[in-house]
Amino acid sequence: MSRFSVAVGEAWKDRRRLLLSWFALPLSLVAALLLGAIMMLALGANPITGYNALIVGAFDGSYALGSTAVRAAPLLLVAVGICVAFRANVFNIGGEGQLAMGGLASSATALALPNLPSIELIPLVLLAGAAGGAAWGAIPGAFKAYFNVNEILSTIMLNLVAVQIMNWLLAGPMVDKTQNSTYGLIPETRLLPRASWLPILIPNTQLHLGVLIAVVVAVGVWVLIYRTSFGFRIQAVGLSRDASRYAGMPVKRTMTLAMTISGAMCGLAGALLVFGSISHRMVTDGSLTGFTGSDGFNGIVVALFGALNPLWTIISAFLFGGLLVGGDALQVATGVPADMVTALEGLVVVFVVSLEYMRRRSRTTSSPSRRSRARPTEPVAPAESLVTADERSDP
Amino acid sequence: MTTPAASPSREGVPLLQMMGITKRFPGVVANDRVDFDVRSGEIHTLFGENGAGKSTLMRVLYGLYRPDEGEIQVNGAKVAITSPADAIRRGIGMIHQHFMLVDTLSVAENVALGEKSQRGPLTDLGRVSERIRELADTYRLNVDPQAIIWQLSVGERQRVEIIKALYRNVSLLVLDEPTAVLTPREVDELFVVLRQMTEGGRGLVFISHKIHEVLDISDRITVLRAGRNVGTIQSSEASRARLVELMVGRAVALESQPSKGTGGEVRLSVKDLHVKGDRGIEAVRGLSLEVSAGEIVGIAGVSGNGQRELSEAIAGLRTPLSGSIRLGDAELSAANPADARAAGLAYVPEERMRDGVVPFFTVAQNLLLVENRSRDYSRLGFLRTRAIRRHCQELISAFDVRTPSLDTPARNLSGGNIQKLIMARELSGSPQVLLVAQPTRGIDVGATRYIHERLVVQRDDGTAVLIISEDLDEIMTICDRVLVMYEGTIIGSADPRVNTREEIGMLMAGVKSAVPPLAGEPATASP
Ligand SMILES: Nc1ncnc2c1ncn2[C@@H]1O[C@H](COP(=O)(O)OP(=O)(O)OP(=O)(O)O)[C@@H](O)[C@H]1O
Ligand SMILES: [Mg+2]
Numbered sequence: 001m002s003r004f005s006v007a008v009g010e011a012w013k014d015r016r017r018l019l020l021s022w023f024a025l026p027l028s029l030v031a032a033l034l035l036g037a038i039m040m041l042a043l044g045a046n047p048i049t050g051y052n053a054l055i056v057g058a059f060d061g062s063y064a065l066g067s068t069a070v071r072a073a074p075l076l077l078v079a080v081g082i083c084v085a086f087r088a089n090v091f092n093i094g095g096e097g098q099l100a101m102g103g104l105a106s107s108a109t110a111l112a113l114p115n116l117p118s119i120e121l122i123p124l125v126l127l128a129g130a131a132g133g134a135a136w137g138a139i140p141g142a143f144k145a146y147f148n149v150n151e152i153l154s155t156i157m158l159n160l161v162a163v164q165i166m167n168w169l170l171a172g173p174m175v176d177k178t179q180n181s182t183y184g185l186i187p188e189t190r191l192l193p194r195a196s197w198l199p200i201l202i203p204n205t206q207l208h209l210g211v212l213i214a215v216v217v218a219v220g221v222w223v224l225i226y227r228t229s230f231g232f233r234i235q236a237v238g239l240s241r242d243a244s245r246y247a248g249m250p251v252k253r254t255m256t257l258a259m260t261i262s263g264a265m266c267g268l269a270g271a272l273l274v275f276g277s278i279s280h281r282m283v284t285d286g287s288l289t290g291f292t293g294s295d296g297f298n299g300i301v302v303a304l305f306g307a308l309n310p311l312w313t314i315i316s317a318f319l320f321g322g323l324l325v326g327g328d329a330l331q332v333a334t335g336v337p338a339d340m341v342t343a344l345e346g347l348v349v350v351f352v353v354s355l356e357y358m359r360r361r362s363r364t365t366s367s368p369s370r371r372s373r374a375r376p377t378e379p380v381a382p383a384e385s386l387v388t389a390d391e392r393s394d395p
Numbered sequence: 396m397t398t399p400a401a402s403p404s405r406e407g408v409p410l411l412q413m414m415g416i417t418k419r420f421p422g423v424v425a426n427d428r429v430d431f432d433v434r435s436g437e438i439h440t441l442f443g444e445n446g447a448g449k450s451t452l453m454r455v456l457y458g459l460y461r462p463d464e465g466e467i468q469v470n471g472a473k474v475a476i477t478s479p480a481d482a483i484r485r486g487i488g489m490i491h492q493h494f495m496l497v498d499t500l501s502v503a504e505n506v507a508l509g510e511k512s513q514r515g516p517l518t519d520l521g522r523v524s525e526r527i528r529e530l531a532d533t534y535r536l537n538v539d540p541q542a543i544i545w546q547l548s549v550g551e552r553q554r555v556e557i558i559k560a561l562y563r564n565v566s567l568l569v570l571d572e573p574t575a576v577l578t579p580r581e582v583d584e585l586f587v588v589l590r591q592m593t594e595g596g597r598g599l600v601f602i603s604h605k606i607h608e609v610l611d612i613s614d615r616i617t618v619l620r621a622g623r624n625v626g627t628i629q630s631s632e633a634s635r636a637r638l639v640e641l642m643v644g645r646a647v648a649l650e651s652q653p654s655k656g657t658g659g660e661v662r663l664s665v666k667d668l669h670v671k672g673d674r675g676i677e678a679v680r681g682l683s684l685e686v687s688a689g690e691i692v693g694i695a696g697v698s699g700n701g702q703r704e705l706s707e708a709i710a711g712l713r714t715p716l717s718g719s720i721r722l723g724d725a726e727l728s729a730a731n732p733a734d735a736r737a738a739g740l741a742y743v744p745e746e747r748m749r750d751g752v753v754p755f756f757t758v759a760q761n762l763l764l765v766e767n768r769s770r771d772y773s774r775l776g777f778l779r780t781r782a783i784r785r786h787c788q789e790l791i792s793a794f795d796v797r798t799p800s801l802d803t804p805a806r807n808l809s810g811g812n813i814q815k816l817i818m819a820r821e822l823s824g825s826p827q828v829l830l831v832a833q834p835t836r837g838i839d840v841g842a843t844r845y846i847h848e849r850l851v852v853q854r855d856d857g858t859a860v861l862i863i864s865e866d867l868d869e870i871m872t873i874c875d876r877v878l879v880m881y882e883g884t885i886i887g888s889a890d891p892r893v894n895t896r897e898e899i900g901m902l903m904a905g906v907k908s909a910v911p912p913l914a915g916e917p918a919t920a921s922p
Contacts (some may be wrong), residue, residue: 227780229773236764239753246712246750247738247764 021310027321028351036344045334057329066205069128070276072321073214074099074269077300079306079313080218081137081265086223086308088239088258090144094155095266095296096289097162098133102267103274103291105132107189107282110196110275116247118195124198127212133267134260136162141259145252151259163288170284187290188283198276205295210272215314218263222310224261229288234258269295298324303350323348408471410435410567410598411456411487416465417452420807422799425451427622428465433598438589440601440609443619443642443813444839446797449602452619453569458482459649469567480509488565489557490812492572492837496544503527503540507883523562530561534588535646546674548699552583555586568592568598575837577863578697586612597611597792604811604839606635611818643841644780654851654873655892659688662739662859663709663828668718670704677716679705680883686828691850691860693874693891695867696903701883702863703745706832709861710742711735712750725825730836736765737825743817743834751817754806759787760800761805762820786823794819794849795842810837815846822849829853832863849871867896867903881905 037047058068078095086196092098106129113121113137140158143149170187198208208285225231236244237254245251273291275280284290306313327341418426431855433439441449445821455458456467458476468473469485476482481488482830496505503524510523524540531538535693536554542551553573560568570589574582588673589599590614609616613630618641626641642648663686672678678701686692707713709720721727725738737740744750752761763783766772772783787801796815798808805813814837821829834850835843850873854860864870870877870891877889877903888904 020810139903159410167697227778228776229767229778230776232760232763232767232778235758236753236760240749242746243751243764245732246710246742248733250733 022246028310028355032344032347032353033353035347037339039340039343040334040336043336043340045336046150049333050330050336053333054323054326054330056326057097058326060376062202063205064206064316064325066202068318068322068325070206070208070321071210071325072317073276074272075299075302075320076214076218076314076317077265079303079317080132080214080221080310081262081269082220082303083308083310083313084225084258084265085137085141085235085262087231087238088144088234088255089241089258090141090151090255090262091261092137092140092155092262093152093297093300094137094140094263094265095269095299096292096294097159097296098136098263099264099270099292099296100162100166101136102129102133102270103282104169104174104270105129105267106271107192107274110192110213111174111189114193116193116195118199120210121195122192123276126268129271129274130264132269133270134264137266138256138260139261141256141263142349144259145255147277152271159197160288166284166291170282171286174282176281176346177324188279188281190281192280192282196275197280198272206276206278208276213268214272214317217268218265218310218314221261221265225310230254230257244354266299267295269299298345299386301352305352305393336378373387399786409433412471412779413452413456414466414468416452416455416467417463418448418455419463420799422803424622426455426462429619429624431442431601431617432626435566435596435598436593437614438593438599438601438612438686438867440603440613440618442603442609442638443614443736445618445815445837445842446583446809447642447839448622450571450809453489453571453600454611455604456482457487457569471732482657483563485567486564486566487569487894488560488563488567489569490553490560490571490573492575496552496555498543498545500544501540502538502544502547502555504557504872505544505555506540506562507868510563514831522767526562527558534591536562536588543702549576550578553577553581559591560608565597567598569602571602572604572837573601573642574603574605582608583753596775604837605842606638606840609633609638612633642839656690656854659690659857661687662723663861664719664721665705665709666719666721667709668705668720669716670701670703670708670713671716672704678883679708679715679898681718682879682880682884684885686859686861688827688857688859689854690875691854691862691873693794693870693877693898694861694863694880694885695863695870695877696880698865700880702880703832705880706742706745706830706863709735709830710744741765741821741829743821743829745829745832745836747813747817752805752813755804757802757804758791758808758816759801761783761816762787762823764792764818766824769875772885778922790819791816794822795845811839811842814838815842818846818849822853825856826858828861830861830863833866834862834864835866835869843869867899870899871896 037051038132040047040050048152056064058064070295074155078099081095094323104137106125109128110121113124118125132133136158139244140149140154143154144151161230167187170189171185175185175191176190177185178187178190198210201207201209233249233254236247236249237251241251273295298320302317303313305320306316323345327344330336331341332337409432413429413431416429416431417424427450429448431452438507441452443449455462456476458478458481463476467476469487476485476487484900497508498509503520506527507520507523509514522720525539527538530536531831536558538551538554538558545557546653547555553576573585577585589601593599601612610630610633615627615629616633616638617627617826618638620642636646665682668682669677670679680701681704682701684692694702704713708730709730711727711730711734719726722735722738722740727735727738748754753764756764763772767778772779772786777907785799790796791798791801794815796808796819797812805816808816818834830876831850835846838846841871847869850860851860862870862874874891877891877899878885879889879899882905883902886905886907889899889902
C-alpha cells in the first residue's frame with residue numbers, strides 16, 4: 001500500500017468513527033424501526049399506519065407530549081440514579097425494588113397524614129419515597145463496599161424481596177377494604193388524600209409537577225457529579241479504588257453513598273408513579289412488574305441510551321417515553337399484539353448496544369493507543385462508553 | 396527451532412531500520428522524523444529526558460501505535476507492523492516496564508499463553524516447561540516453570556518476560572527501562588544475560604535513565620530530545636557529560652551537594668513495628684525508627700526486605716500486627732490513610748499507576764486528588780474551577796510536568812512525568828512528614844537533580860523527610876542519615892558523610908558489624 005492510500009484509509013476510518021459516534025443513536029433507532037416494520041408486515045399490518053400512529057400518539061399535540069413527558073419522568077429519575085451509581089463503578093440493577101420501596105413508603109406517608117395541606121404533604125411524600133428507595137439502595141451499596149458482595153446479584157435478589165413485601169402489604173395491611181369485588185380484593189391502596197396528588201401544570205394535559213421535578217433532579221445530579229467535590233470523589237472511587245484510598249478518600253462510604261443516592265432517585269420515581277397516576281392509588285397486579293411497569297429495567301436502557309450522562313439522559317428518557325406511549329397507539333391502530341410493541345422496544349435496545357460496541361471497536365482498532373496503555377491493573381475502558389459496565393471487572 | 400543467528404541475512408543490512416518515524420498525539424509530536432536502526436548482535440540504547448519519545452518509538456515498532464509517517468524495515472524488507480502479534484511473528488519482542496503477566500497463572504502457562512499448542516486444542520504444558528528449563532539453563536535464568544506469578548519478585552517476573560521472549564525466538568528484543576525496578580545485583584545478572592543473548596546475533600534495544608548502566612552495556616547510543624533524534628554515537632565515544640549535553644541541549648552540572656540538615660523535634664516515630672507482607676510472612680519484624688523535623692533520613696536496602704510494607708503501614712494502607720506509629724501528635728493504630736494524611740503525612744507511593752494516580756483522570760483531576768476538600772479548591776462542596784486550574788498550572792510549571800494540557804488523561808503522560816505529577820501534588824501541601832518511596836525511579840537525570848533539590852528545600856522548611864530508595868547514590872547524595880533495612884528490621888545506621896558506599900553495601904547484604912554504631916543513636920537498631 002502506498003503512503004497515499006494508507007492516508008486515505010486512515011481518513012476514511014476517521015470518517016467512519018465520526019459517523020458512528022454522532023449517528024449511532026439515530027442509526028440504531030432507524031434500524032430497529034425498519035426491523036419492526038418487517039415484523040408488522042409479517043403480521044399483516046401496515047407499518048406506515050403503525051408508525052404514524054406511534055408518532056402521533058407520542059408527540060402530536062400538547063396532550064400527547066404531556067403524556068410522553070409523564071411516562072418519561074420516572075424513567076428519567078431511575079436512569080439518573082443509574083448514572084450516579086455507575087460513576088462509582090457500581091451497577092444498580094435494583095431499580096425495580098427501589099421503585100417499589102419508594103412507592104410503598106410514600107403511599108404509607110400519605111395515608112398516615114390525610115389532613116396535611118398540599119404544600120406540606122407533597123414534599124413529605126416525595127421525601128418519603130426517596131428515603132424508601134435510598135434504604136433499598138444503601139443495603140447493596142454497603143454490602144458491596146464493606147463486604148465486596150457483588151451488587152448485581154444483591155440488587156436482583158433485593159428486587160424479588162421488595163416485590164414480595166409490596167404484594168403482601170398491598171394485598172394485606174395496606175389494601176383498600178372498601179372495594180366491593182366479588183372476585184376478591186384488588187391489591188391496591190385506598191384513594192390517596194387529594195392533597196398528595198401531584199398538581200397538573202398545564203391544563204388539559206397530564207403533565208404534572210413530577211416531570212419538572214425529574215428534570216430539575218437530573219440537572220442537579222449532573223452538577224453533583226461534575227461540579228462538586230463529592231462528585232469528584234465518586235468519580236475517583238469509581239475509576240480507581242486504590243488511588244482514592246491512598247489519597248485519603250473514604251472509599252467505602254463514598255460507594256455506599258453513591259448507591260444510596262441512586263436508590264433515592266429510584267424511590268422518588270416510585271413516588272411519581274403513585275402520585276402522578278390517574279388512579280391516585282398504589283396499585284399492582286401481583287406480577288413482578290405490576291407496579292413498576294418495568295421502569296427499573298427500562299431506566300437502565302435509558303441511562304445507556306443517554307451515555308450515562310444525566311443531561312443526555314433527559315433527552316433519551318423523553319424519546320423512550322414516547323416509544324412507550326406511542327407503542328400503545330400503534331397497537332390500537334394496527335391491531336398487532338402488545339408483545340409486538342415490547343419486541344420493538346427490545347430491538348431498539350439491542351441495536352443501541354451493538355452499535356455502541358461497533359463504535360468502540362472501530363475506535364480501538366484505528367487508534368490502538370487507547371488500548372495499549374491499558375495496564376493490567378486499570379479498568380479496561382473509559383467510563384464514558386456505554387458498554388463498559390459489564391466489561392469492568394471488580395477487584 | 397532455528398537459532399536467530401540463522402536469520403540475520405545479508406551482510407551489512409541492519410536487523411531493523413526505522414526511517415523518518417513521526418507519531419503525533421493530541422498536542423504533542425512524540426516522535427519527529429526519527430531515524431533509528433539496530434544491527435544484529437548489538438545493544439542499542441535509547442536515551443533521553445522524560446517524555447522525549449523513547450517508549451513511543453518502541454511502541455510504534457511493536458505495533459501498538461501506528462506511525463503517522465515513516466517506514467520500518469526488518470532485515471532490509473519494508474514492513475507494516477499492525478499489532479504486537481504481528482511484531483512477534485516478525486521476530487520482535489518487547490518487555491514493558493509494567494509487565495504483562497497473568498498473576499494467577501504459572502510461569503509455564505504464561506509462556507504458553509497466546510502460543511499455538513502442538514497438541515491442537517489441548518495444552519502442552521509439559522513440553523513448554525521442558526523448553527523453559529532448557530532456556531533457563533542456557534541463559535542461567537533461575538526460573539521455576541511451575542511457580543505462580545504473584546509469588547515472584549519483580550526481578551523474577553522480569554526473567555519470566557525474558558524467557559517468554561526467548562521462547563518465541565525473537566531476533567530483536569526491546570527492553571523499556573528494565574533496570575528501574577531491579578537491585579544493583581539483579582542489574583548485573585541481567586546484563587550478563589543480555590550480553591549472552593546478543594551472541595546468537597540478536598539485536599537488543601535498551602532504555603534506561605541511569606548513565607552508568609547505559610555506558611556499561613551499550614554498543615551504540617541514540618539520544619532523543621523532544622521527539623527528535625539528536626545523535627547516535629558509539630558507546631566508546633560517549634561520556635556522562637556528552638550524553639547529558641545531548642539530552643538537554645546544553646551542558647549542565649548534575650552533581651548537587653546539598654547542605655546538611657539540622658534536625659529538630661521528632662515528627663515520626665515508629666516503635667517495635669510488626670507488619671505482615673502479601674505472602675503471609677511477617678515482612679517487618681520489630682522495626683523502630685525516628686525522623687525529626689528538618690532532616691532527610693534514607694532507608695537503604697535491597698528491595699523485598701520489608702520496605703514496601705513499612706511504608707504502607709506508615710501511610711495507613713496496611714494494618715500493622717503490632718507496634719506503634721506516631722505521626723506528630725497522632726497515634727496511628729488502625730490502617731486509615733485519611734488519618735495519616737490528617738496528621739500531616741504526604742506520601743509518594745512506589746506503585747504509581749495503581750496508587751499514585753487515577754489513570755483515566757486528567758492531569759488537573761489527579762493534582763486535586765488529595766486536596767479536593769480543601770477550602771482553597773471547594774466552596775460549600777462546589778469545586779472552584781478557576782482556583783483549581785490556576786493552582787494546577789503553577790504546579791506543573793514548578794515541577795516541569797510535560798503535558799499537552801491540564802486536561803490530558805494522566806495515562807497519556809510518559810512514565811517519568813507521571814512521577815513528577817505525583818511529586819508536585821504531594822509536595823504542594825506543607826506536610827509535616829514526607830514519605831517518598833523510590834523518588835526518582837524512572838526519572839531522567841536532569842529531573843532527578845531537580846527533585847532532590849525540592850526534597851532538600853522541603854527539609855529546610857522543617858519537614859521530616861523519609862526516603863526509601865534502592866539507589867545508593869541517591870541516598871548518599873541527599874540523606875542526612877541512612878538506615879539500612881535488612882529482613883524486616885533496621886540492621887544499622889550510617890552517616891553518608893562519614894561512612895563509605897562499601898560499608899553501607901555490606902550492611903545491605905546483612906553483614907551487621909560493618910559499621911560501628913554511631914554515637915547517640917541507640918534506639919534505631921532493633922533488638
Ligand atoms: N497514548 C498517548 N496519548 C497521548 N500522548 C501520549 C501517549 N503516549 C505518549 N504520549 C506523549 O508523547 C510524549 C512521549 O512519551 P513517551 O512515553 O514516549 O516518553 P518517554 O521518552 O518514554 O519518557 P519516560 O522516560 O518518562 O518514560 C509525551 O509527551 C507523552 O505525553
Ligand atoms: Mg517511557
